Amino acid sequence: MGAPAIPGVMKRGRPRSEQVERAILRAAGDLLTEHGLAAMTIEDVAARAGVAKTSIYRRWSTKGTLALDAFLADFLGSQPLPDTGNLENDLTAALRAWVRTVRGTPTGRALAELIAQAQSDPDLAVAWRERVVGPARAQHRKILEHAVARGEIPDTSDVEVLMDLLFGTAYHRLLQGHLPLTDRFVRRVVAVIVAGAKAGAAAPPTP
Amino acid sequence: MGAPAIPGVMKRGRPRSEQVERAILRAAGDLLTEHGLAAMTIEDVAARAGVAKTSIYRRWSTKGTLALDAFLADFLGSQPLPDTGNLENDLTAALRAWVRTVRGTPTGRALAELIAQAQSDPDLAVAWRERVVGPARAQHRKILEHAVARGEIPDTSDVEVLMDLLFGTAYHRLLQGHLPLTDRFVRRVVAVIVAGAKAGAAAPPTP
Amino acid sequence: MGAPAIPGVMKRGRPRSEQVERAILRAAGDLLTEHGLAAMTIEDVAARAGVAKTSIYRRWSTKGTLALDAFLADFLGSQPLPDTGNLENDLTAALRAWVRTVRGTPTGRALAELIAQAQSDPDLAVAWRERVVGPARAQHRKILEHAVARGEIPDTSDVEVLMDLLFGTAYHRLLQGHLPLTDRFVRRVVAVIVAGAKAGAAAPPTP
């Protein structure tokens, strides 16, 4: 006895404080929503969390990955997985929920700034794809696969492209800011995609 | 002669050197393509152009607007306005040209980084919309309006949404990097949009 | 005209501010005498002088050389060059002046700490020898050369060794702190050196 359950994983030294971790994430989240990612500095986060800078660098290598964790604490779970038995309804519900979370909110700005940051922070880019894009697409893929199972759209449909059409269009307005994310916008985007998909346009051509 | 073309705008003192302007834009463009926007500093641009920092700040207020000008020197005009008499062909040609310019190229990275920078640089955001998004959309709008004129798609179609669908989807893959910008991707995106538009899905519902 | 008097020395750019220089030296000198060299930080000097850290690093490469300049502003000139026509009197006056400046004073501590710092700061070591040790020895050498000229001590006397005996002994008590720098100490050190020198002990043996 006294031996660790899993030899190689036996922890040595003082364990990292969960309290410190929480304080950092809370401070980072606050600064992110108050002033945005560009104005958020590691030094401010440390000061606000009552923590040494080293305690932050020990856990996160870049500002981006820290901001991502702070962001996900708020964002994850706010995106529902609707399943009404009708593709148009499901997609509309999913996109509407996203628009509500994002339009004119600190969350929306944080989302935009994180994507921005990922353009020059490879660590963040990887984490972003694995922890945000991946899970979100997994949810949306289910919606489309259910529609396929129900026979609403052809089973040869390119589901990935359909998802890109749905959210790519929405991200476009978020990031370019040329036009607002209205409800009518949501309805029309969904209508075109559903009509196109039902017509078999997302599937390989039949010769 | 000697009198200014526009009386109130008469210039006094030494005029700004066009040579300086060109040197700055070339240096900025080089650094942008070599190292990216995030790594481009005003100080480096000045050093590389053999120019004083003040000569840069006299002309551009932020790094972003300078980078935009350097970028547009290369980018503008590389996007054709196809007009084949067929909507699907026109959209495919337009999107294909964009993909070719952007996929795996310094231009593509610069494009992504400029959109990123615009998220935290309001000056750049405005300039971006006015000088890139606006003109590009004006071109694409023509394609769609020709299709309407030909009767290919209903004249009540929401042209703005159709454009967002086309390029939003493409920008999505560029910025998120989760999937590649293949030719098949282009064809399917266009196919869905055209099918949806022809079905009247981008138009207000008829009661 | 318009050409500089000395071509290569033509100054370009904004000249360094003498006011900044003075403020830095004053702040450094104050901190040096108040808290000592070990507790003096570049950051504190900058804050106290109301100056950016970069303005200090632009002028001094190490803390030691900065402290040296701050020290010399006070120290230089406080060491007289006595010339009474009698070697013992001259040496006594010189050593007494040094002891008075140094014993139990901030100047004494600064002196000790600068020598300490020079043990691990090669830049300072060089500057110390050139700007403090050299000039001081030049003065003391004169005293001894006058004694030689008067015939008080042999002209073959090793003047360097005699100077080392005089001040080395005094520095010893300053740095080791094992015994105080009393006036009796001064008189006896001088007496032994003068007696030894007159006896020709500092000269090469005559075979």
Next chain:
Amino acid sequence: MGAPAIPGVMKRGRPRSEQVERAILRAAGDLLTEHGLAAMTIEDVAARAGVAKTSIYRRWSTKGTLALDAFLADFLGSQPLPDTGNLENDLTAALRAWVRTVRGTPTGRALAELIAQAQSDPDLAVAWRERVVGPARAQHRKILEHAVARGEIPDTSDVEVLMDLLFGTAYHRLLQGHLPLTDRFVRRVVAVIVAGAKAGAAAPPTP
């Protein structure tokens, strides 16, 4: 057995490991000679000794006192107590031995850096005087007292001043580095001191 030798000092808990102590001193000594005191950090010593930092702090309060112990392991005993029946010979032998140990050697640098460190580390200053200066002077005092006993120099001679003259002069060249510690230097320093002492110059004046 098991009972403590001295009742009130009976130890509880795990005893300190002598092996740890040795490992620390060896690591400290190595780093001291390889990189010097200024570059020696507690963290490096711990890593090199394969020991926790706390195991060092448990035994030594400051870097200086640790370095002192590491230094003395090498230095002590390398300084002989000559007794040839002739003052000049004895002093020459003593000073020559010191010069040999110190000139151009890691020991010499360590010696200089320890004196340097003592200028801002009161703990080390005290230990230095008690454990280095005191014992060394006790030895040298014997040499001089023997000379007094033999009648070579007056019994009223200020032995302390004579010792300061001998080693102060040598430390001066070690610490200031302005001139080398040659053998001729040693001979002349000794010659002046002995001549001065024999002339009664280190004694109170006889009225």
Next chain:
DNA sequence: GCGTAACCGAGACGGTACGTCCCGTCTTGAT
């Protein structure tokens, strides 16, 4: 043909934040 106002290069300036190093203390589980 002479001012003079804006330009130009150079580089100093105050300032912010960076990411790192090391400090000396503490908290763990194991001896």
Next chain:
DNA sequence: ATCAAGACGGGACGTACCGTCTCGGTTACGC
């Protein structure tokens, strides 16, 4: 009570750029 390990709050480091400013020197227009 000691040990190895390593997290912790903290302080200062020296650097990189920022955007502004102050120099001496250079145009080119308008008097």
